[in-house]
Amino acid sequence: MKTPRFLGSLAASLVLAGSLHPLAQVQGANWPSWRGPSGDGVTEETGLPTTWSATSANVKWKVPLPDRGNSTPVVWGDKVFLTQAAAGGRRELLCLDRKTGKVLWQQGVSYTEPETTHATNPYCSASPATDGERVVVSFGSAGLYAYDFAGKELWHRTDLGKQHHIWGNAASPVLAGDRVFLNFGPGENTALLCVDKKTGKTLWEHKEPGGASGEEGNKTWLGSWSDPLLRKVGSRYELIMTYPGRACAFDPITGKELWTCAGLNPLVYNSPLYSEADGIVVGMGGFGGMALAVKAGGSGDVTATHRLWHLPKVSQRIGSGVLYEGRHYILSDGGIAECRDLKTGEMVWSERLKGPGPSGQNWSSLVRSGDLLYAVNQGGDCFIFKAALKFELVSTNSLGERVIAPSPCQTGSCLFAGTGTFGV
Numbered sequence: 001m002k003t004p005r006f007l008g009s010l011a012a013s014l015v016l017a018g019s020l021h022p023l024a025q026v027q028g029a030n031w032p033s034w035r036g037p038s039g040d041g042v043t044e045e046t047g048l049p050t051t052w053s054a055t056s057a058n059v060k061w062k063v064p065l066p067d068r069g070n071s072t073p074v075v076w077g078d079k080v081f082l083t084q085a086a087a088g089g090r091r092e093l094l095c096l097d098r099k100t101g102k103v104l105w106q107q108g109v110s111y112t113e114p115e116t117t118h119a120t121n122p123y124c125s126a127s128p129a130t131d132g133e134r135v136v137v138s139f140g141s142a143g144l145y146a147y148d149f150a151g152k153e154l155w156h157r158t159d160l161g162k163q164h165h166i167w168g169n170a171a172s173p174v175l176a177g178d179r180v181f182l183n184f185g186p187g188e189n190t191a192l193l194c195v196d197k198k199t200g201k202t203l204w205e206h207k208e209p210g211g212a213s214g215e216e217g218n219k220t221w222l223g224s225w226s227d228p229l230l231r232k233v234g235s236r237y238e239l240i241m242t243y244p245g246r247a248c249a250f251d252p253i254t255g256k257e258l259w260t261c262a263g264l265n266p267l268v269y270n271s272p273l274y275s276e277a278d279g280i281v282v283g284m285g286g287f288g289g290m291a292l293a294v295k296a297g298g299s300g301d302v303t304a305t306h307r308l309w310h311l312p313k314v315s316q317r318i319g320s321g322v323l324y325e326g327r328h329y330i331l332s333d334g335g336i337a338e339c340r341d342l343k344t345g346e347m348v349w350s351e352r353l354k355g356p357g358p359s360g361q362n363w364s365s366l367v368r369s370g371d372l373l374y375a376v377n378q379g380g381d382c383f384i385f386k387a388a389l390k391f392e393l394v395s396t397n398s399l400g401e402r403v404i405a406p407s408p409c410q411t412g413s414c415l416f417a418g419t420g421t422f423g424v
Contacts, residue, residue, distance in 0.1 A: 031075040034127035034172045035365065039229050040273055041322045046370045050384050054400045061101030066092070070125040070170065076132050079104070079149065083137055085123035088112075091139040093128060093147060105151035111142035117168030125170035129180075134197065136173045136180050144173070144182060144193075146200060155200035161189030164211050167267075170225050179203065179252070181230070181239060186210035186223030192241060194255060204255030208243055222266035231274045233296045240281055240296070242272045247283035247294055262303045263292035263310045270320035270365070273328070280308065280342055282328055284321070289314045293345060309345035319365035322373065324387040329368075331375055335360035337385065351391040355381025356398050364403070376403050 035041045052059070066086040073082040073096075080096040092108030117123065126138040134154055136146045143158035163169040164187040171183040175197060182193045190210025194203045212219040222244040229240040230252055238249040238258060244267065248260040261281075269286035274296065284291040291314045295306040315338070321330030327348060328340045339348040354360060357379020367374045368387060372394060376382045380399040386392040 032131065033074055033129040033174060034072045034227065035320065039174065041320060041365055041367045043367065043369050048369050050395045052397050063101040068122045070121060071127040074128050074130055076130045081128045081130060081135050083124040083126060083128055091124050091142050093135060093137050095151060107147055107151045107153065109139060109142050115141045115162065116164050116166060118166065121168040125168065127172040129173040129175045131175050136175060138173055138182060140169045157200050160184055161187065163187040165223050166221050172227055174228055176230050181228045183224060183226055183228060192228065192250065206250060206255050220266065224268040226268055226271045229272050229274060233279065238296055240272045240274055242268045242283040244268060247272060247281055247292060249296060259298040259300060259302045261292065261294040261307050263290055263307060265290045269318050273321060273323050275323050275342060278342060284314060284317060284330065286318065287316055289316060293342065308343060311345055318363035322366045322368045324368060329366055329373055329387055331362045331364060331366060333361060335362040335377055348389060349391050353377065353383045355379060355396045357381040378403055
């Protein structure tokens with residue numbers, strides 16, 4: 001499976017609710033990228049809603065979208081940005097008014113050349129990223145684009161090559177300081193790319209294998225849909241990635257590989273996590289997946305010296321997890337929430353999330369607010385449960401529409417969690 005990110009139906013929900021590193025320029029009240037201000041699904045906002053429905057009084061607006069979509073909306077100030085595929089091969093960035101849901105502008109490109117994907121993964125699955133001045137978006141094979149807040153194109157890169165994989169593509173840009181990082185691929189040109197955010201000029205590029213390998217008719221598909229995670233580790237910065245076969249880290253300034261740790265399978269759908277308190281990186285594969293934890297800060301091949309645990313077989317998972325108080329939380333494809341001990345990898349608990357929706361399958365990435373975890377399944381049920389040693393379900397809220405894989409977006413006393421596009 002691929003690593004989808006957001007909405008599965010024709011709409012996104014906004015429900016009213018009651019410092020990372022110097023390279024990052026974000027504000028806590030905004031949700032500037034797929035996994036939020038810190039890139040790991042955590043918001044410092046608390047007092048968010050725990051109960052709502054698609055028809056309740058706290059729903060303020062609902063706006064139809066052109067088509068299905070798997071991307072997460074991002075929020076800065078009074079604007080909401082999201083990507084959408086549209087008729088005629090259009091790939092678009094939409095800007096909506098946060099208070100009303102009104103579409104303020106939409107910009108994009110037409111791309112009619114063939115691009116391999118899967119029926120469950122529409123084009124434009126990559127989420128936008130913003131720094132409050134510009135919005136950067138990956139349109140897959142159609143290129144990498146930057147716009148200002150009025151919708152004017154600032155620059156574009158259409159020379160990166162085609163993305164090609166049986167599951168399509170979905171990796172989102174990551175903005176930090178004066179740089180844009182992008183896991184471009186999978187495909188013949190699979191690369192970790194660093195470009196200047198003001199000009200789009202390449203600052204460095206690291207190549208990786210991706211797409212199909214093997215003889216024609218006997219192909220083995222491999223690829224990573226991870227987003228890079230920038231973290232301060234000791235006295236240096238590390239740009240952490242998970243790829244087929246390994247977790248690794250790069251110098252974000254030069255692109256030099258700092259360390260690598262073996263132990264992942266050929267398909268990696270979710271993004272890595274890092275515990276600052278423990279100095280531990282967690283990486284998990286997808287189909288037929290493996291999982292590992294490794295101490296960051298090493299040099300060269302650290303498999304024998306820094307790998308803390310390795311699981312040769314874990315449940316299929318599409319979405320990304322979160323870390324909290326020495327534990328790792330994630331959802332399986334089948335709708336099971338799992339909690340593992342961060343240092344040992346041992347399962348603390350696993351519980352199936354059941355709601356009234358027609359499907360319990362779950363591709364969503366967890367979002368944490370305080371000790372509460374938010375997840376949405378494909379049946380449109382949003383679950384809120386405790387990040388704790390024992391499983392405790394707080395509430396189940398049904399949106400009544402199919403949701404492929406949102407990462408609920410929490411910002412400024414609001415919760416964006418959706419089935420298409422509606423707001424409270």
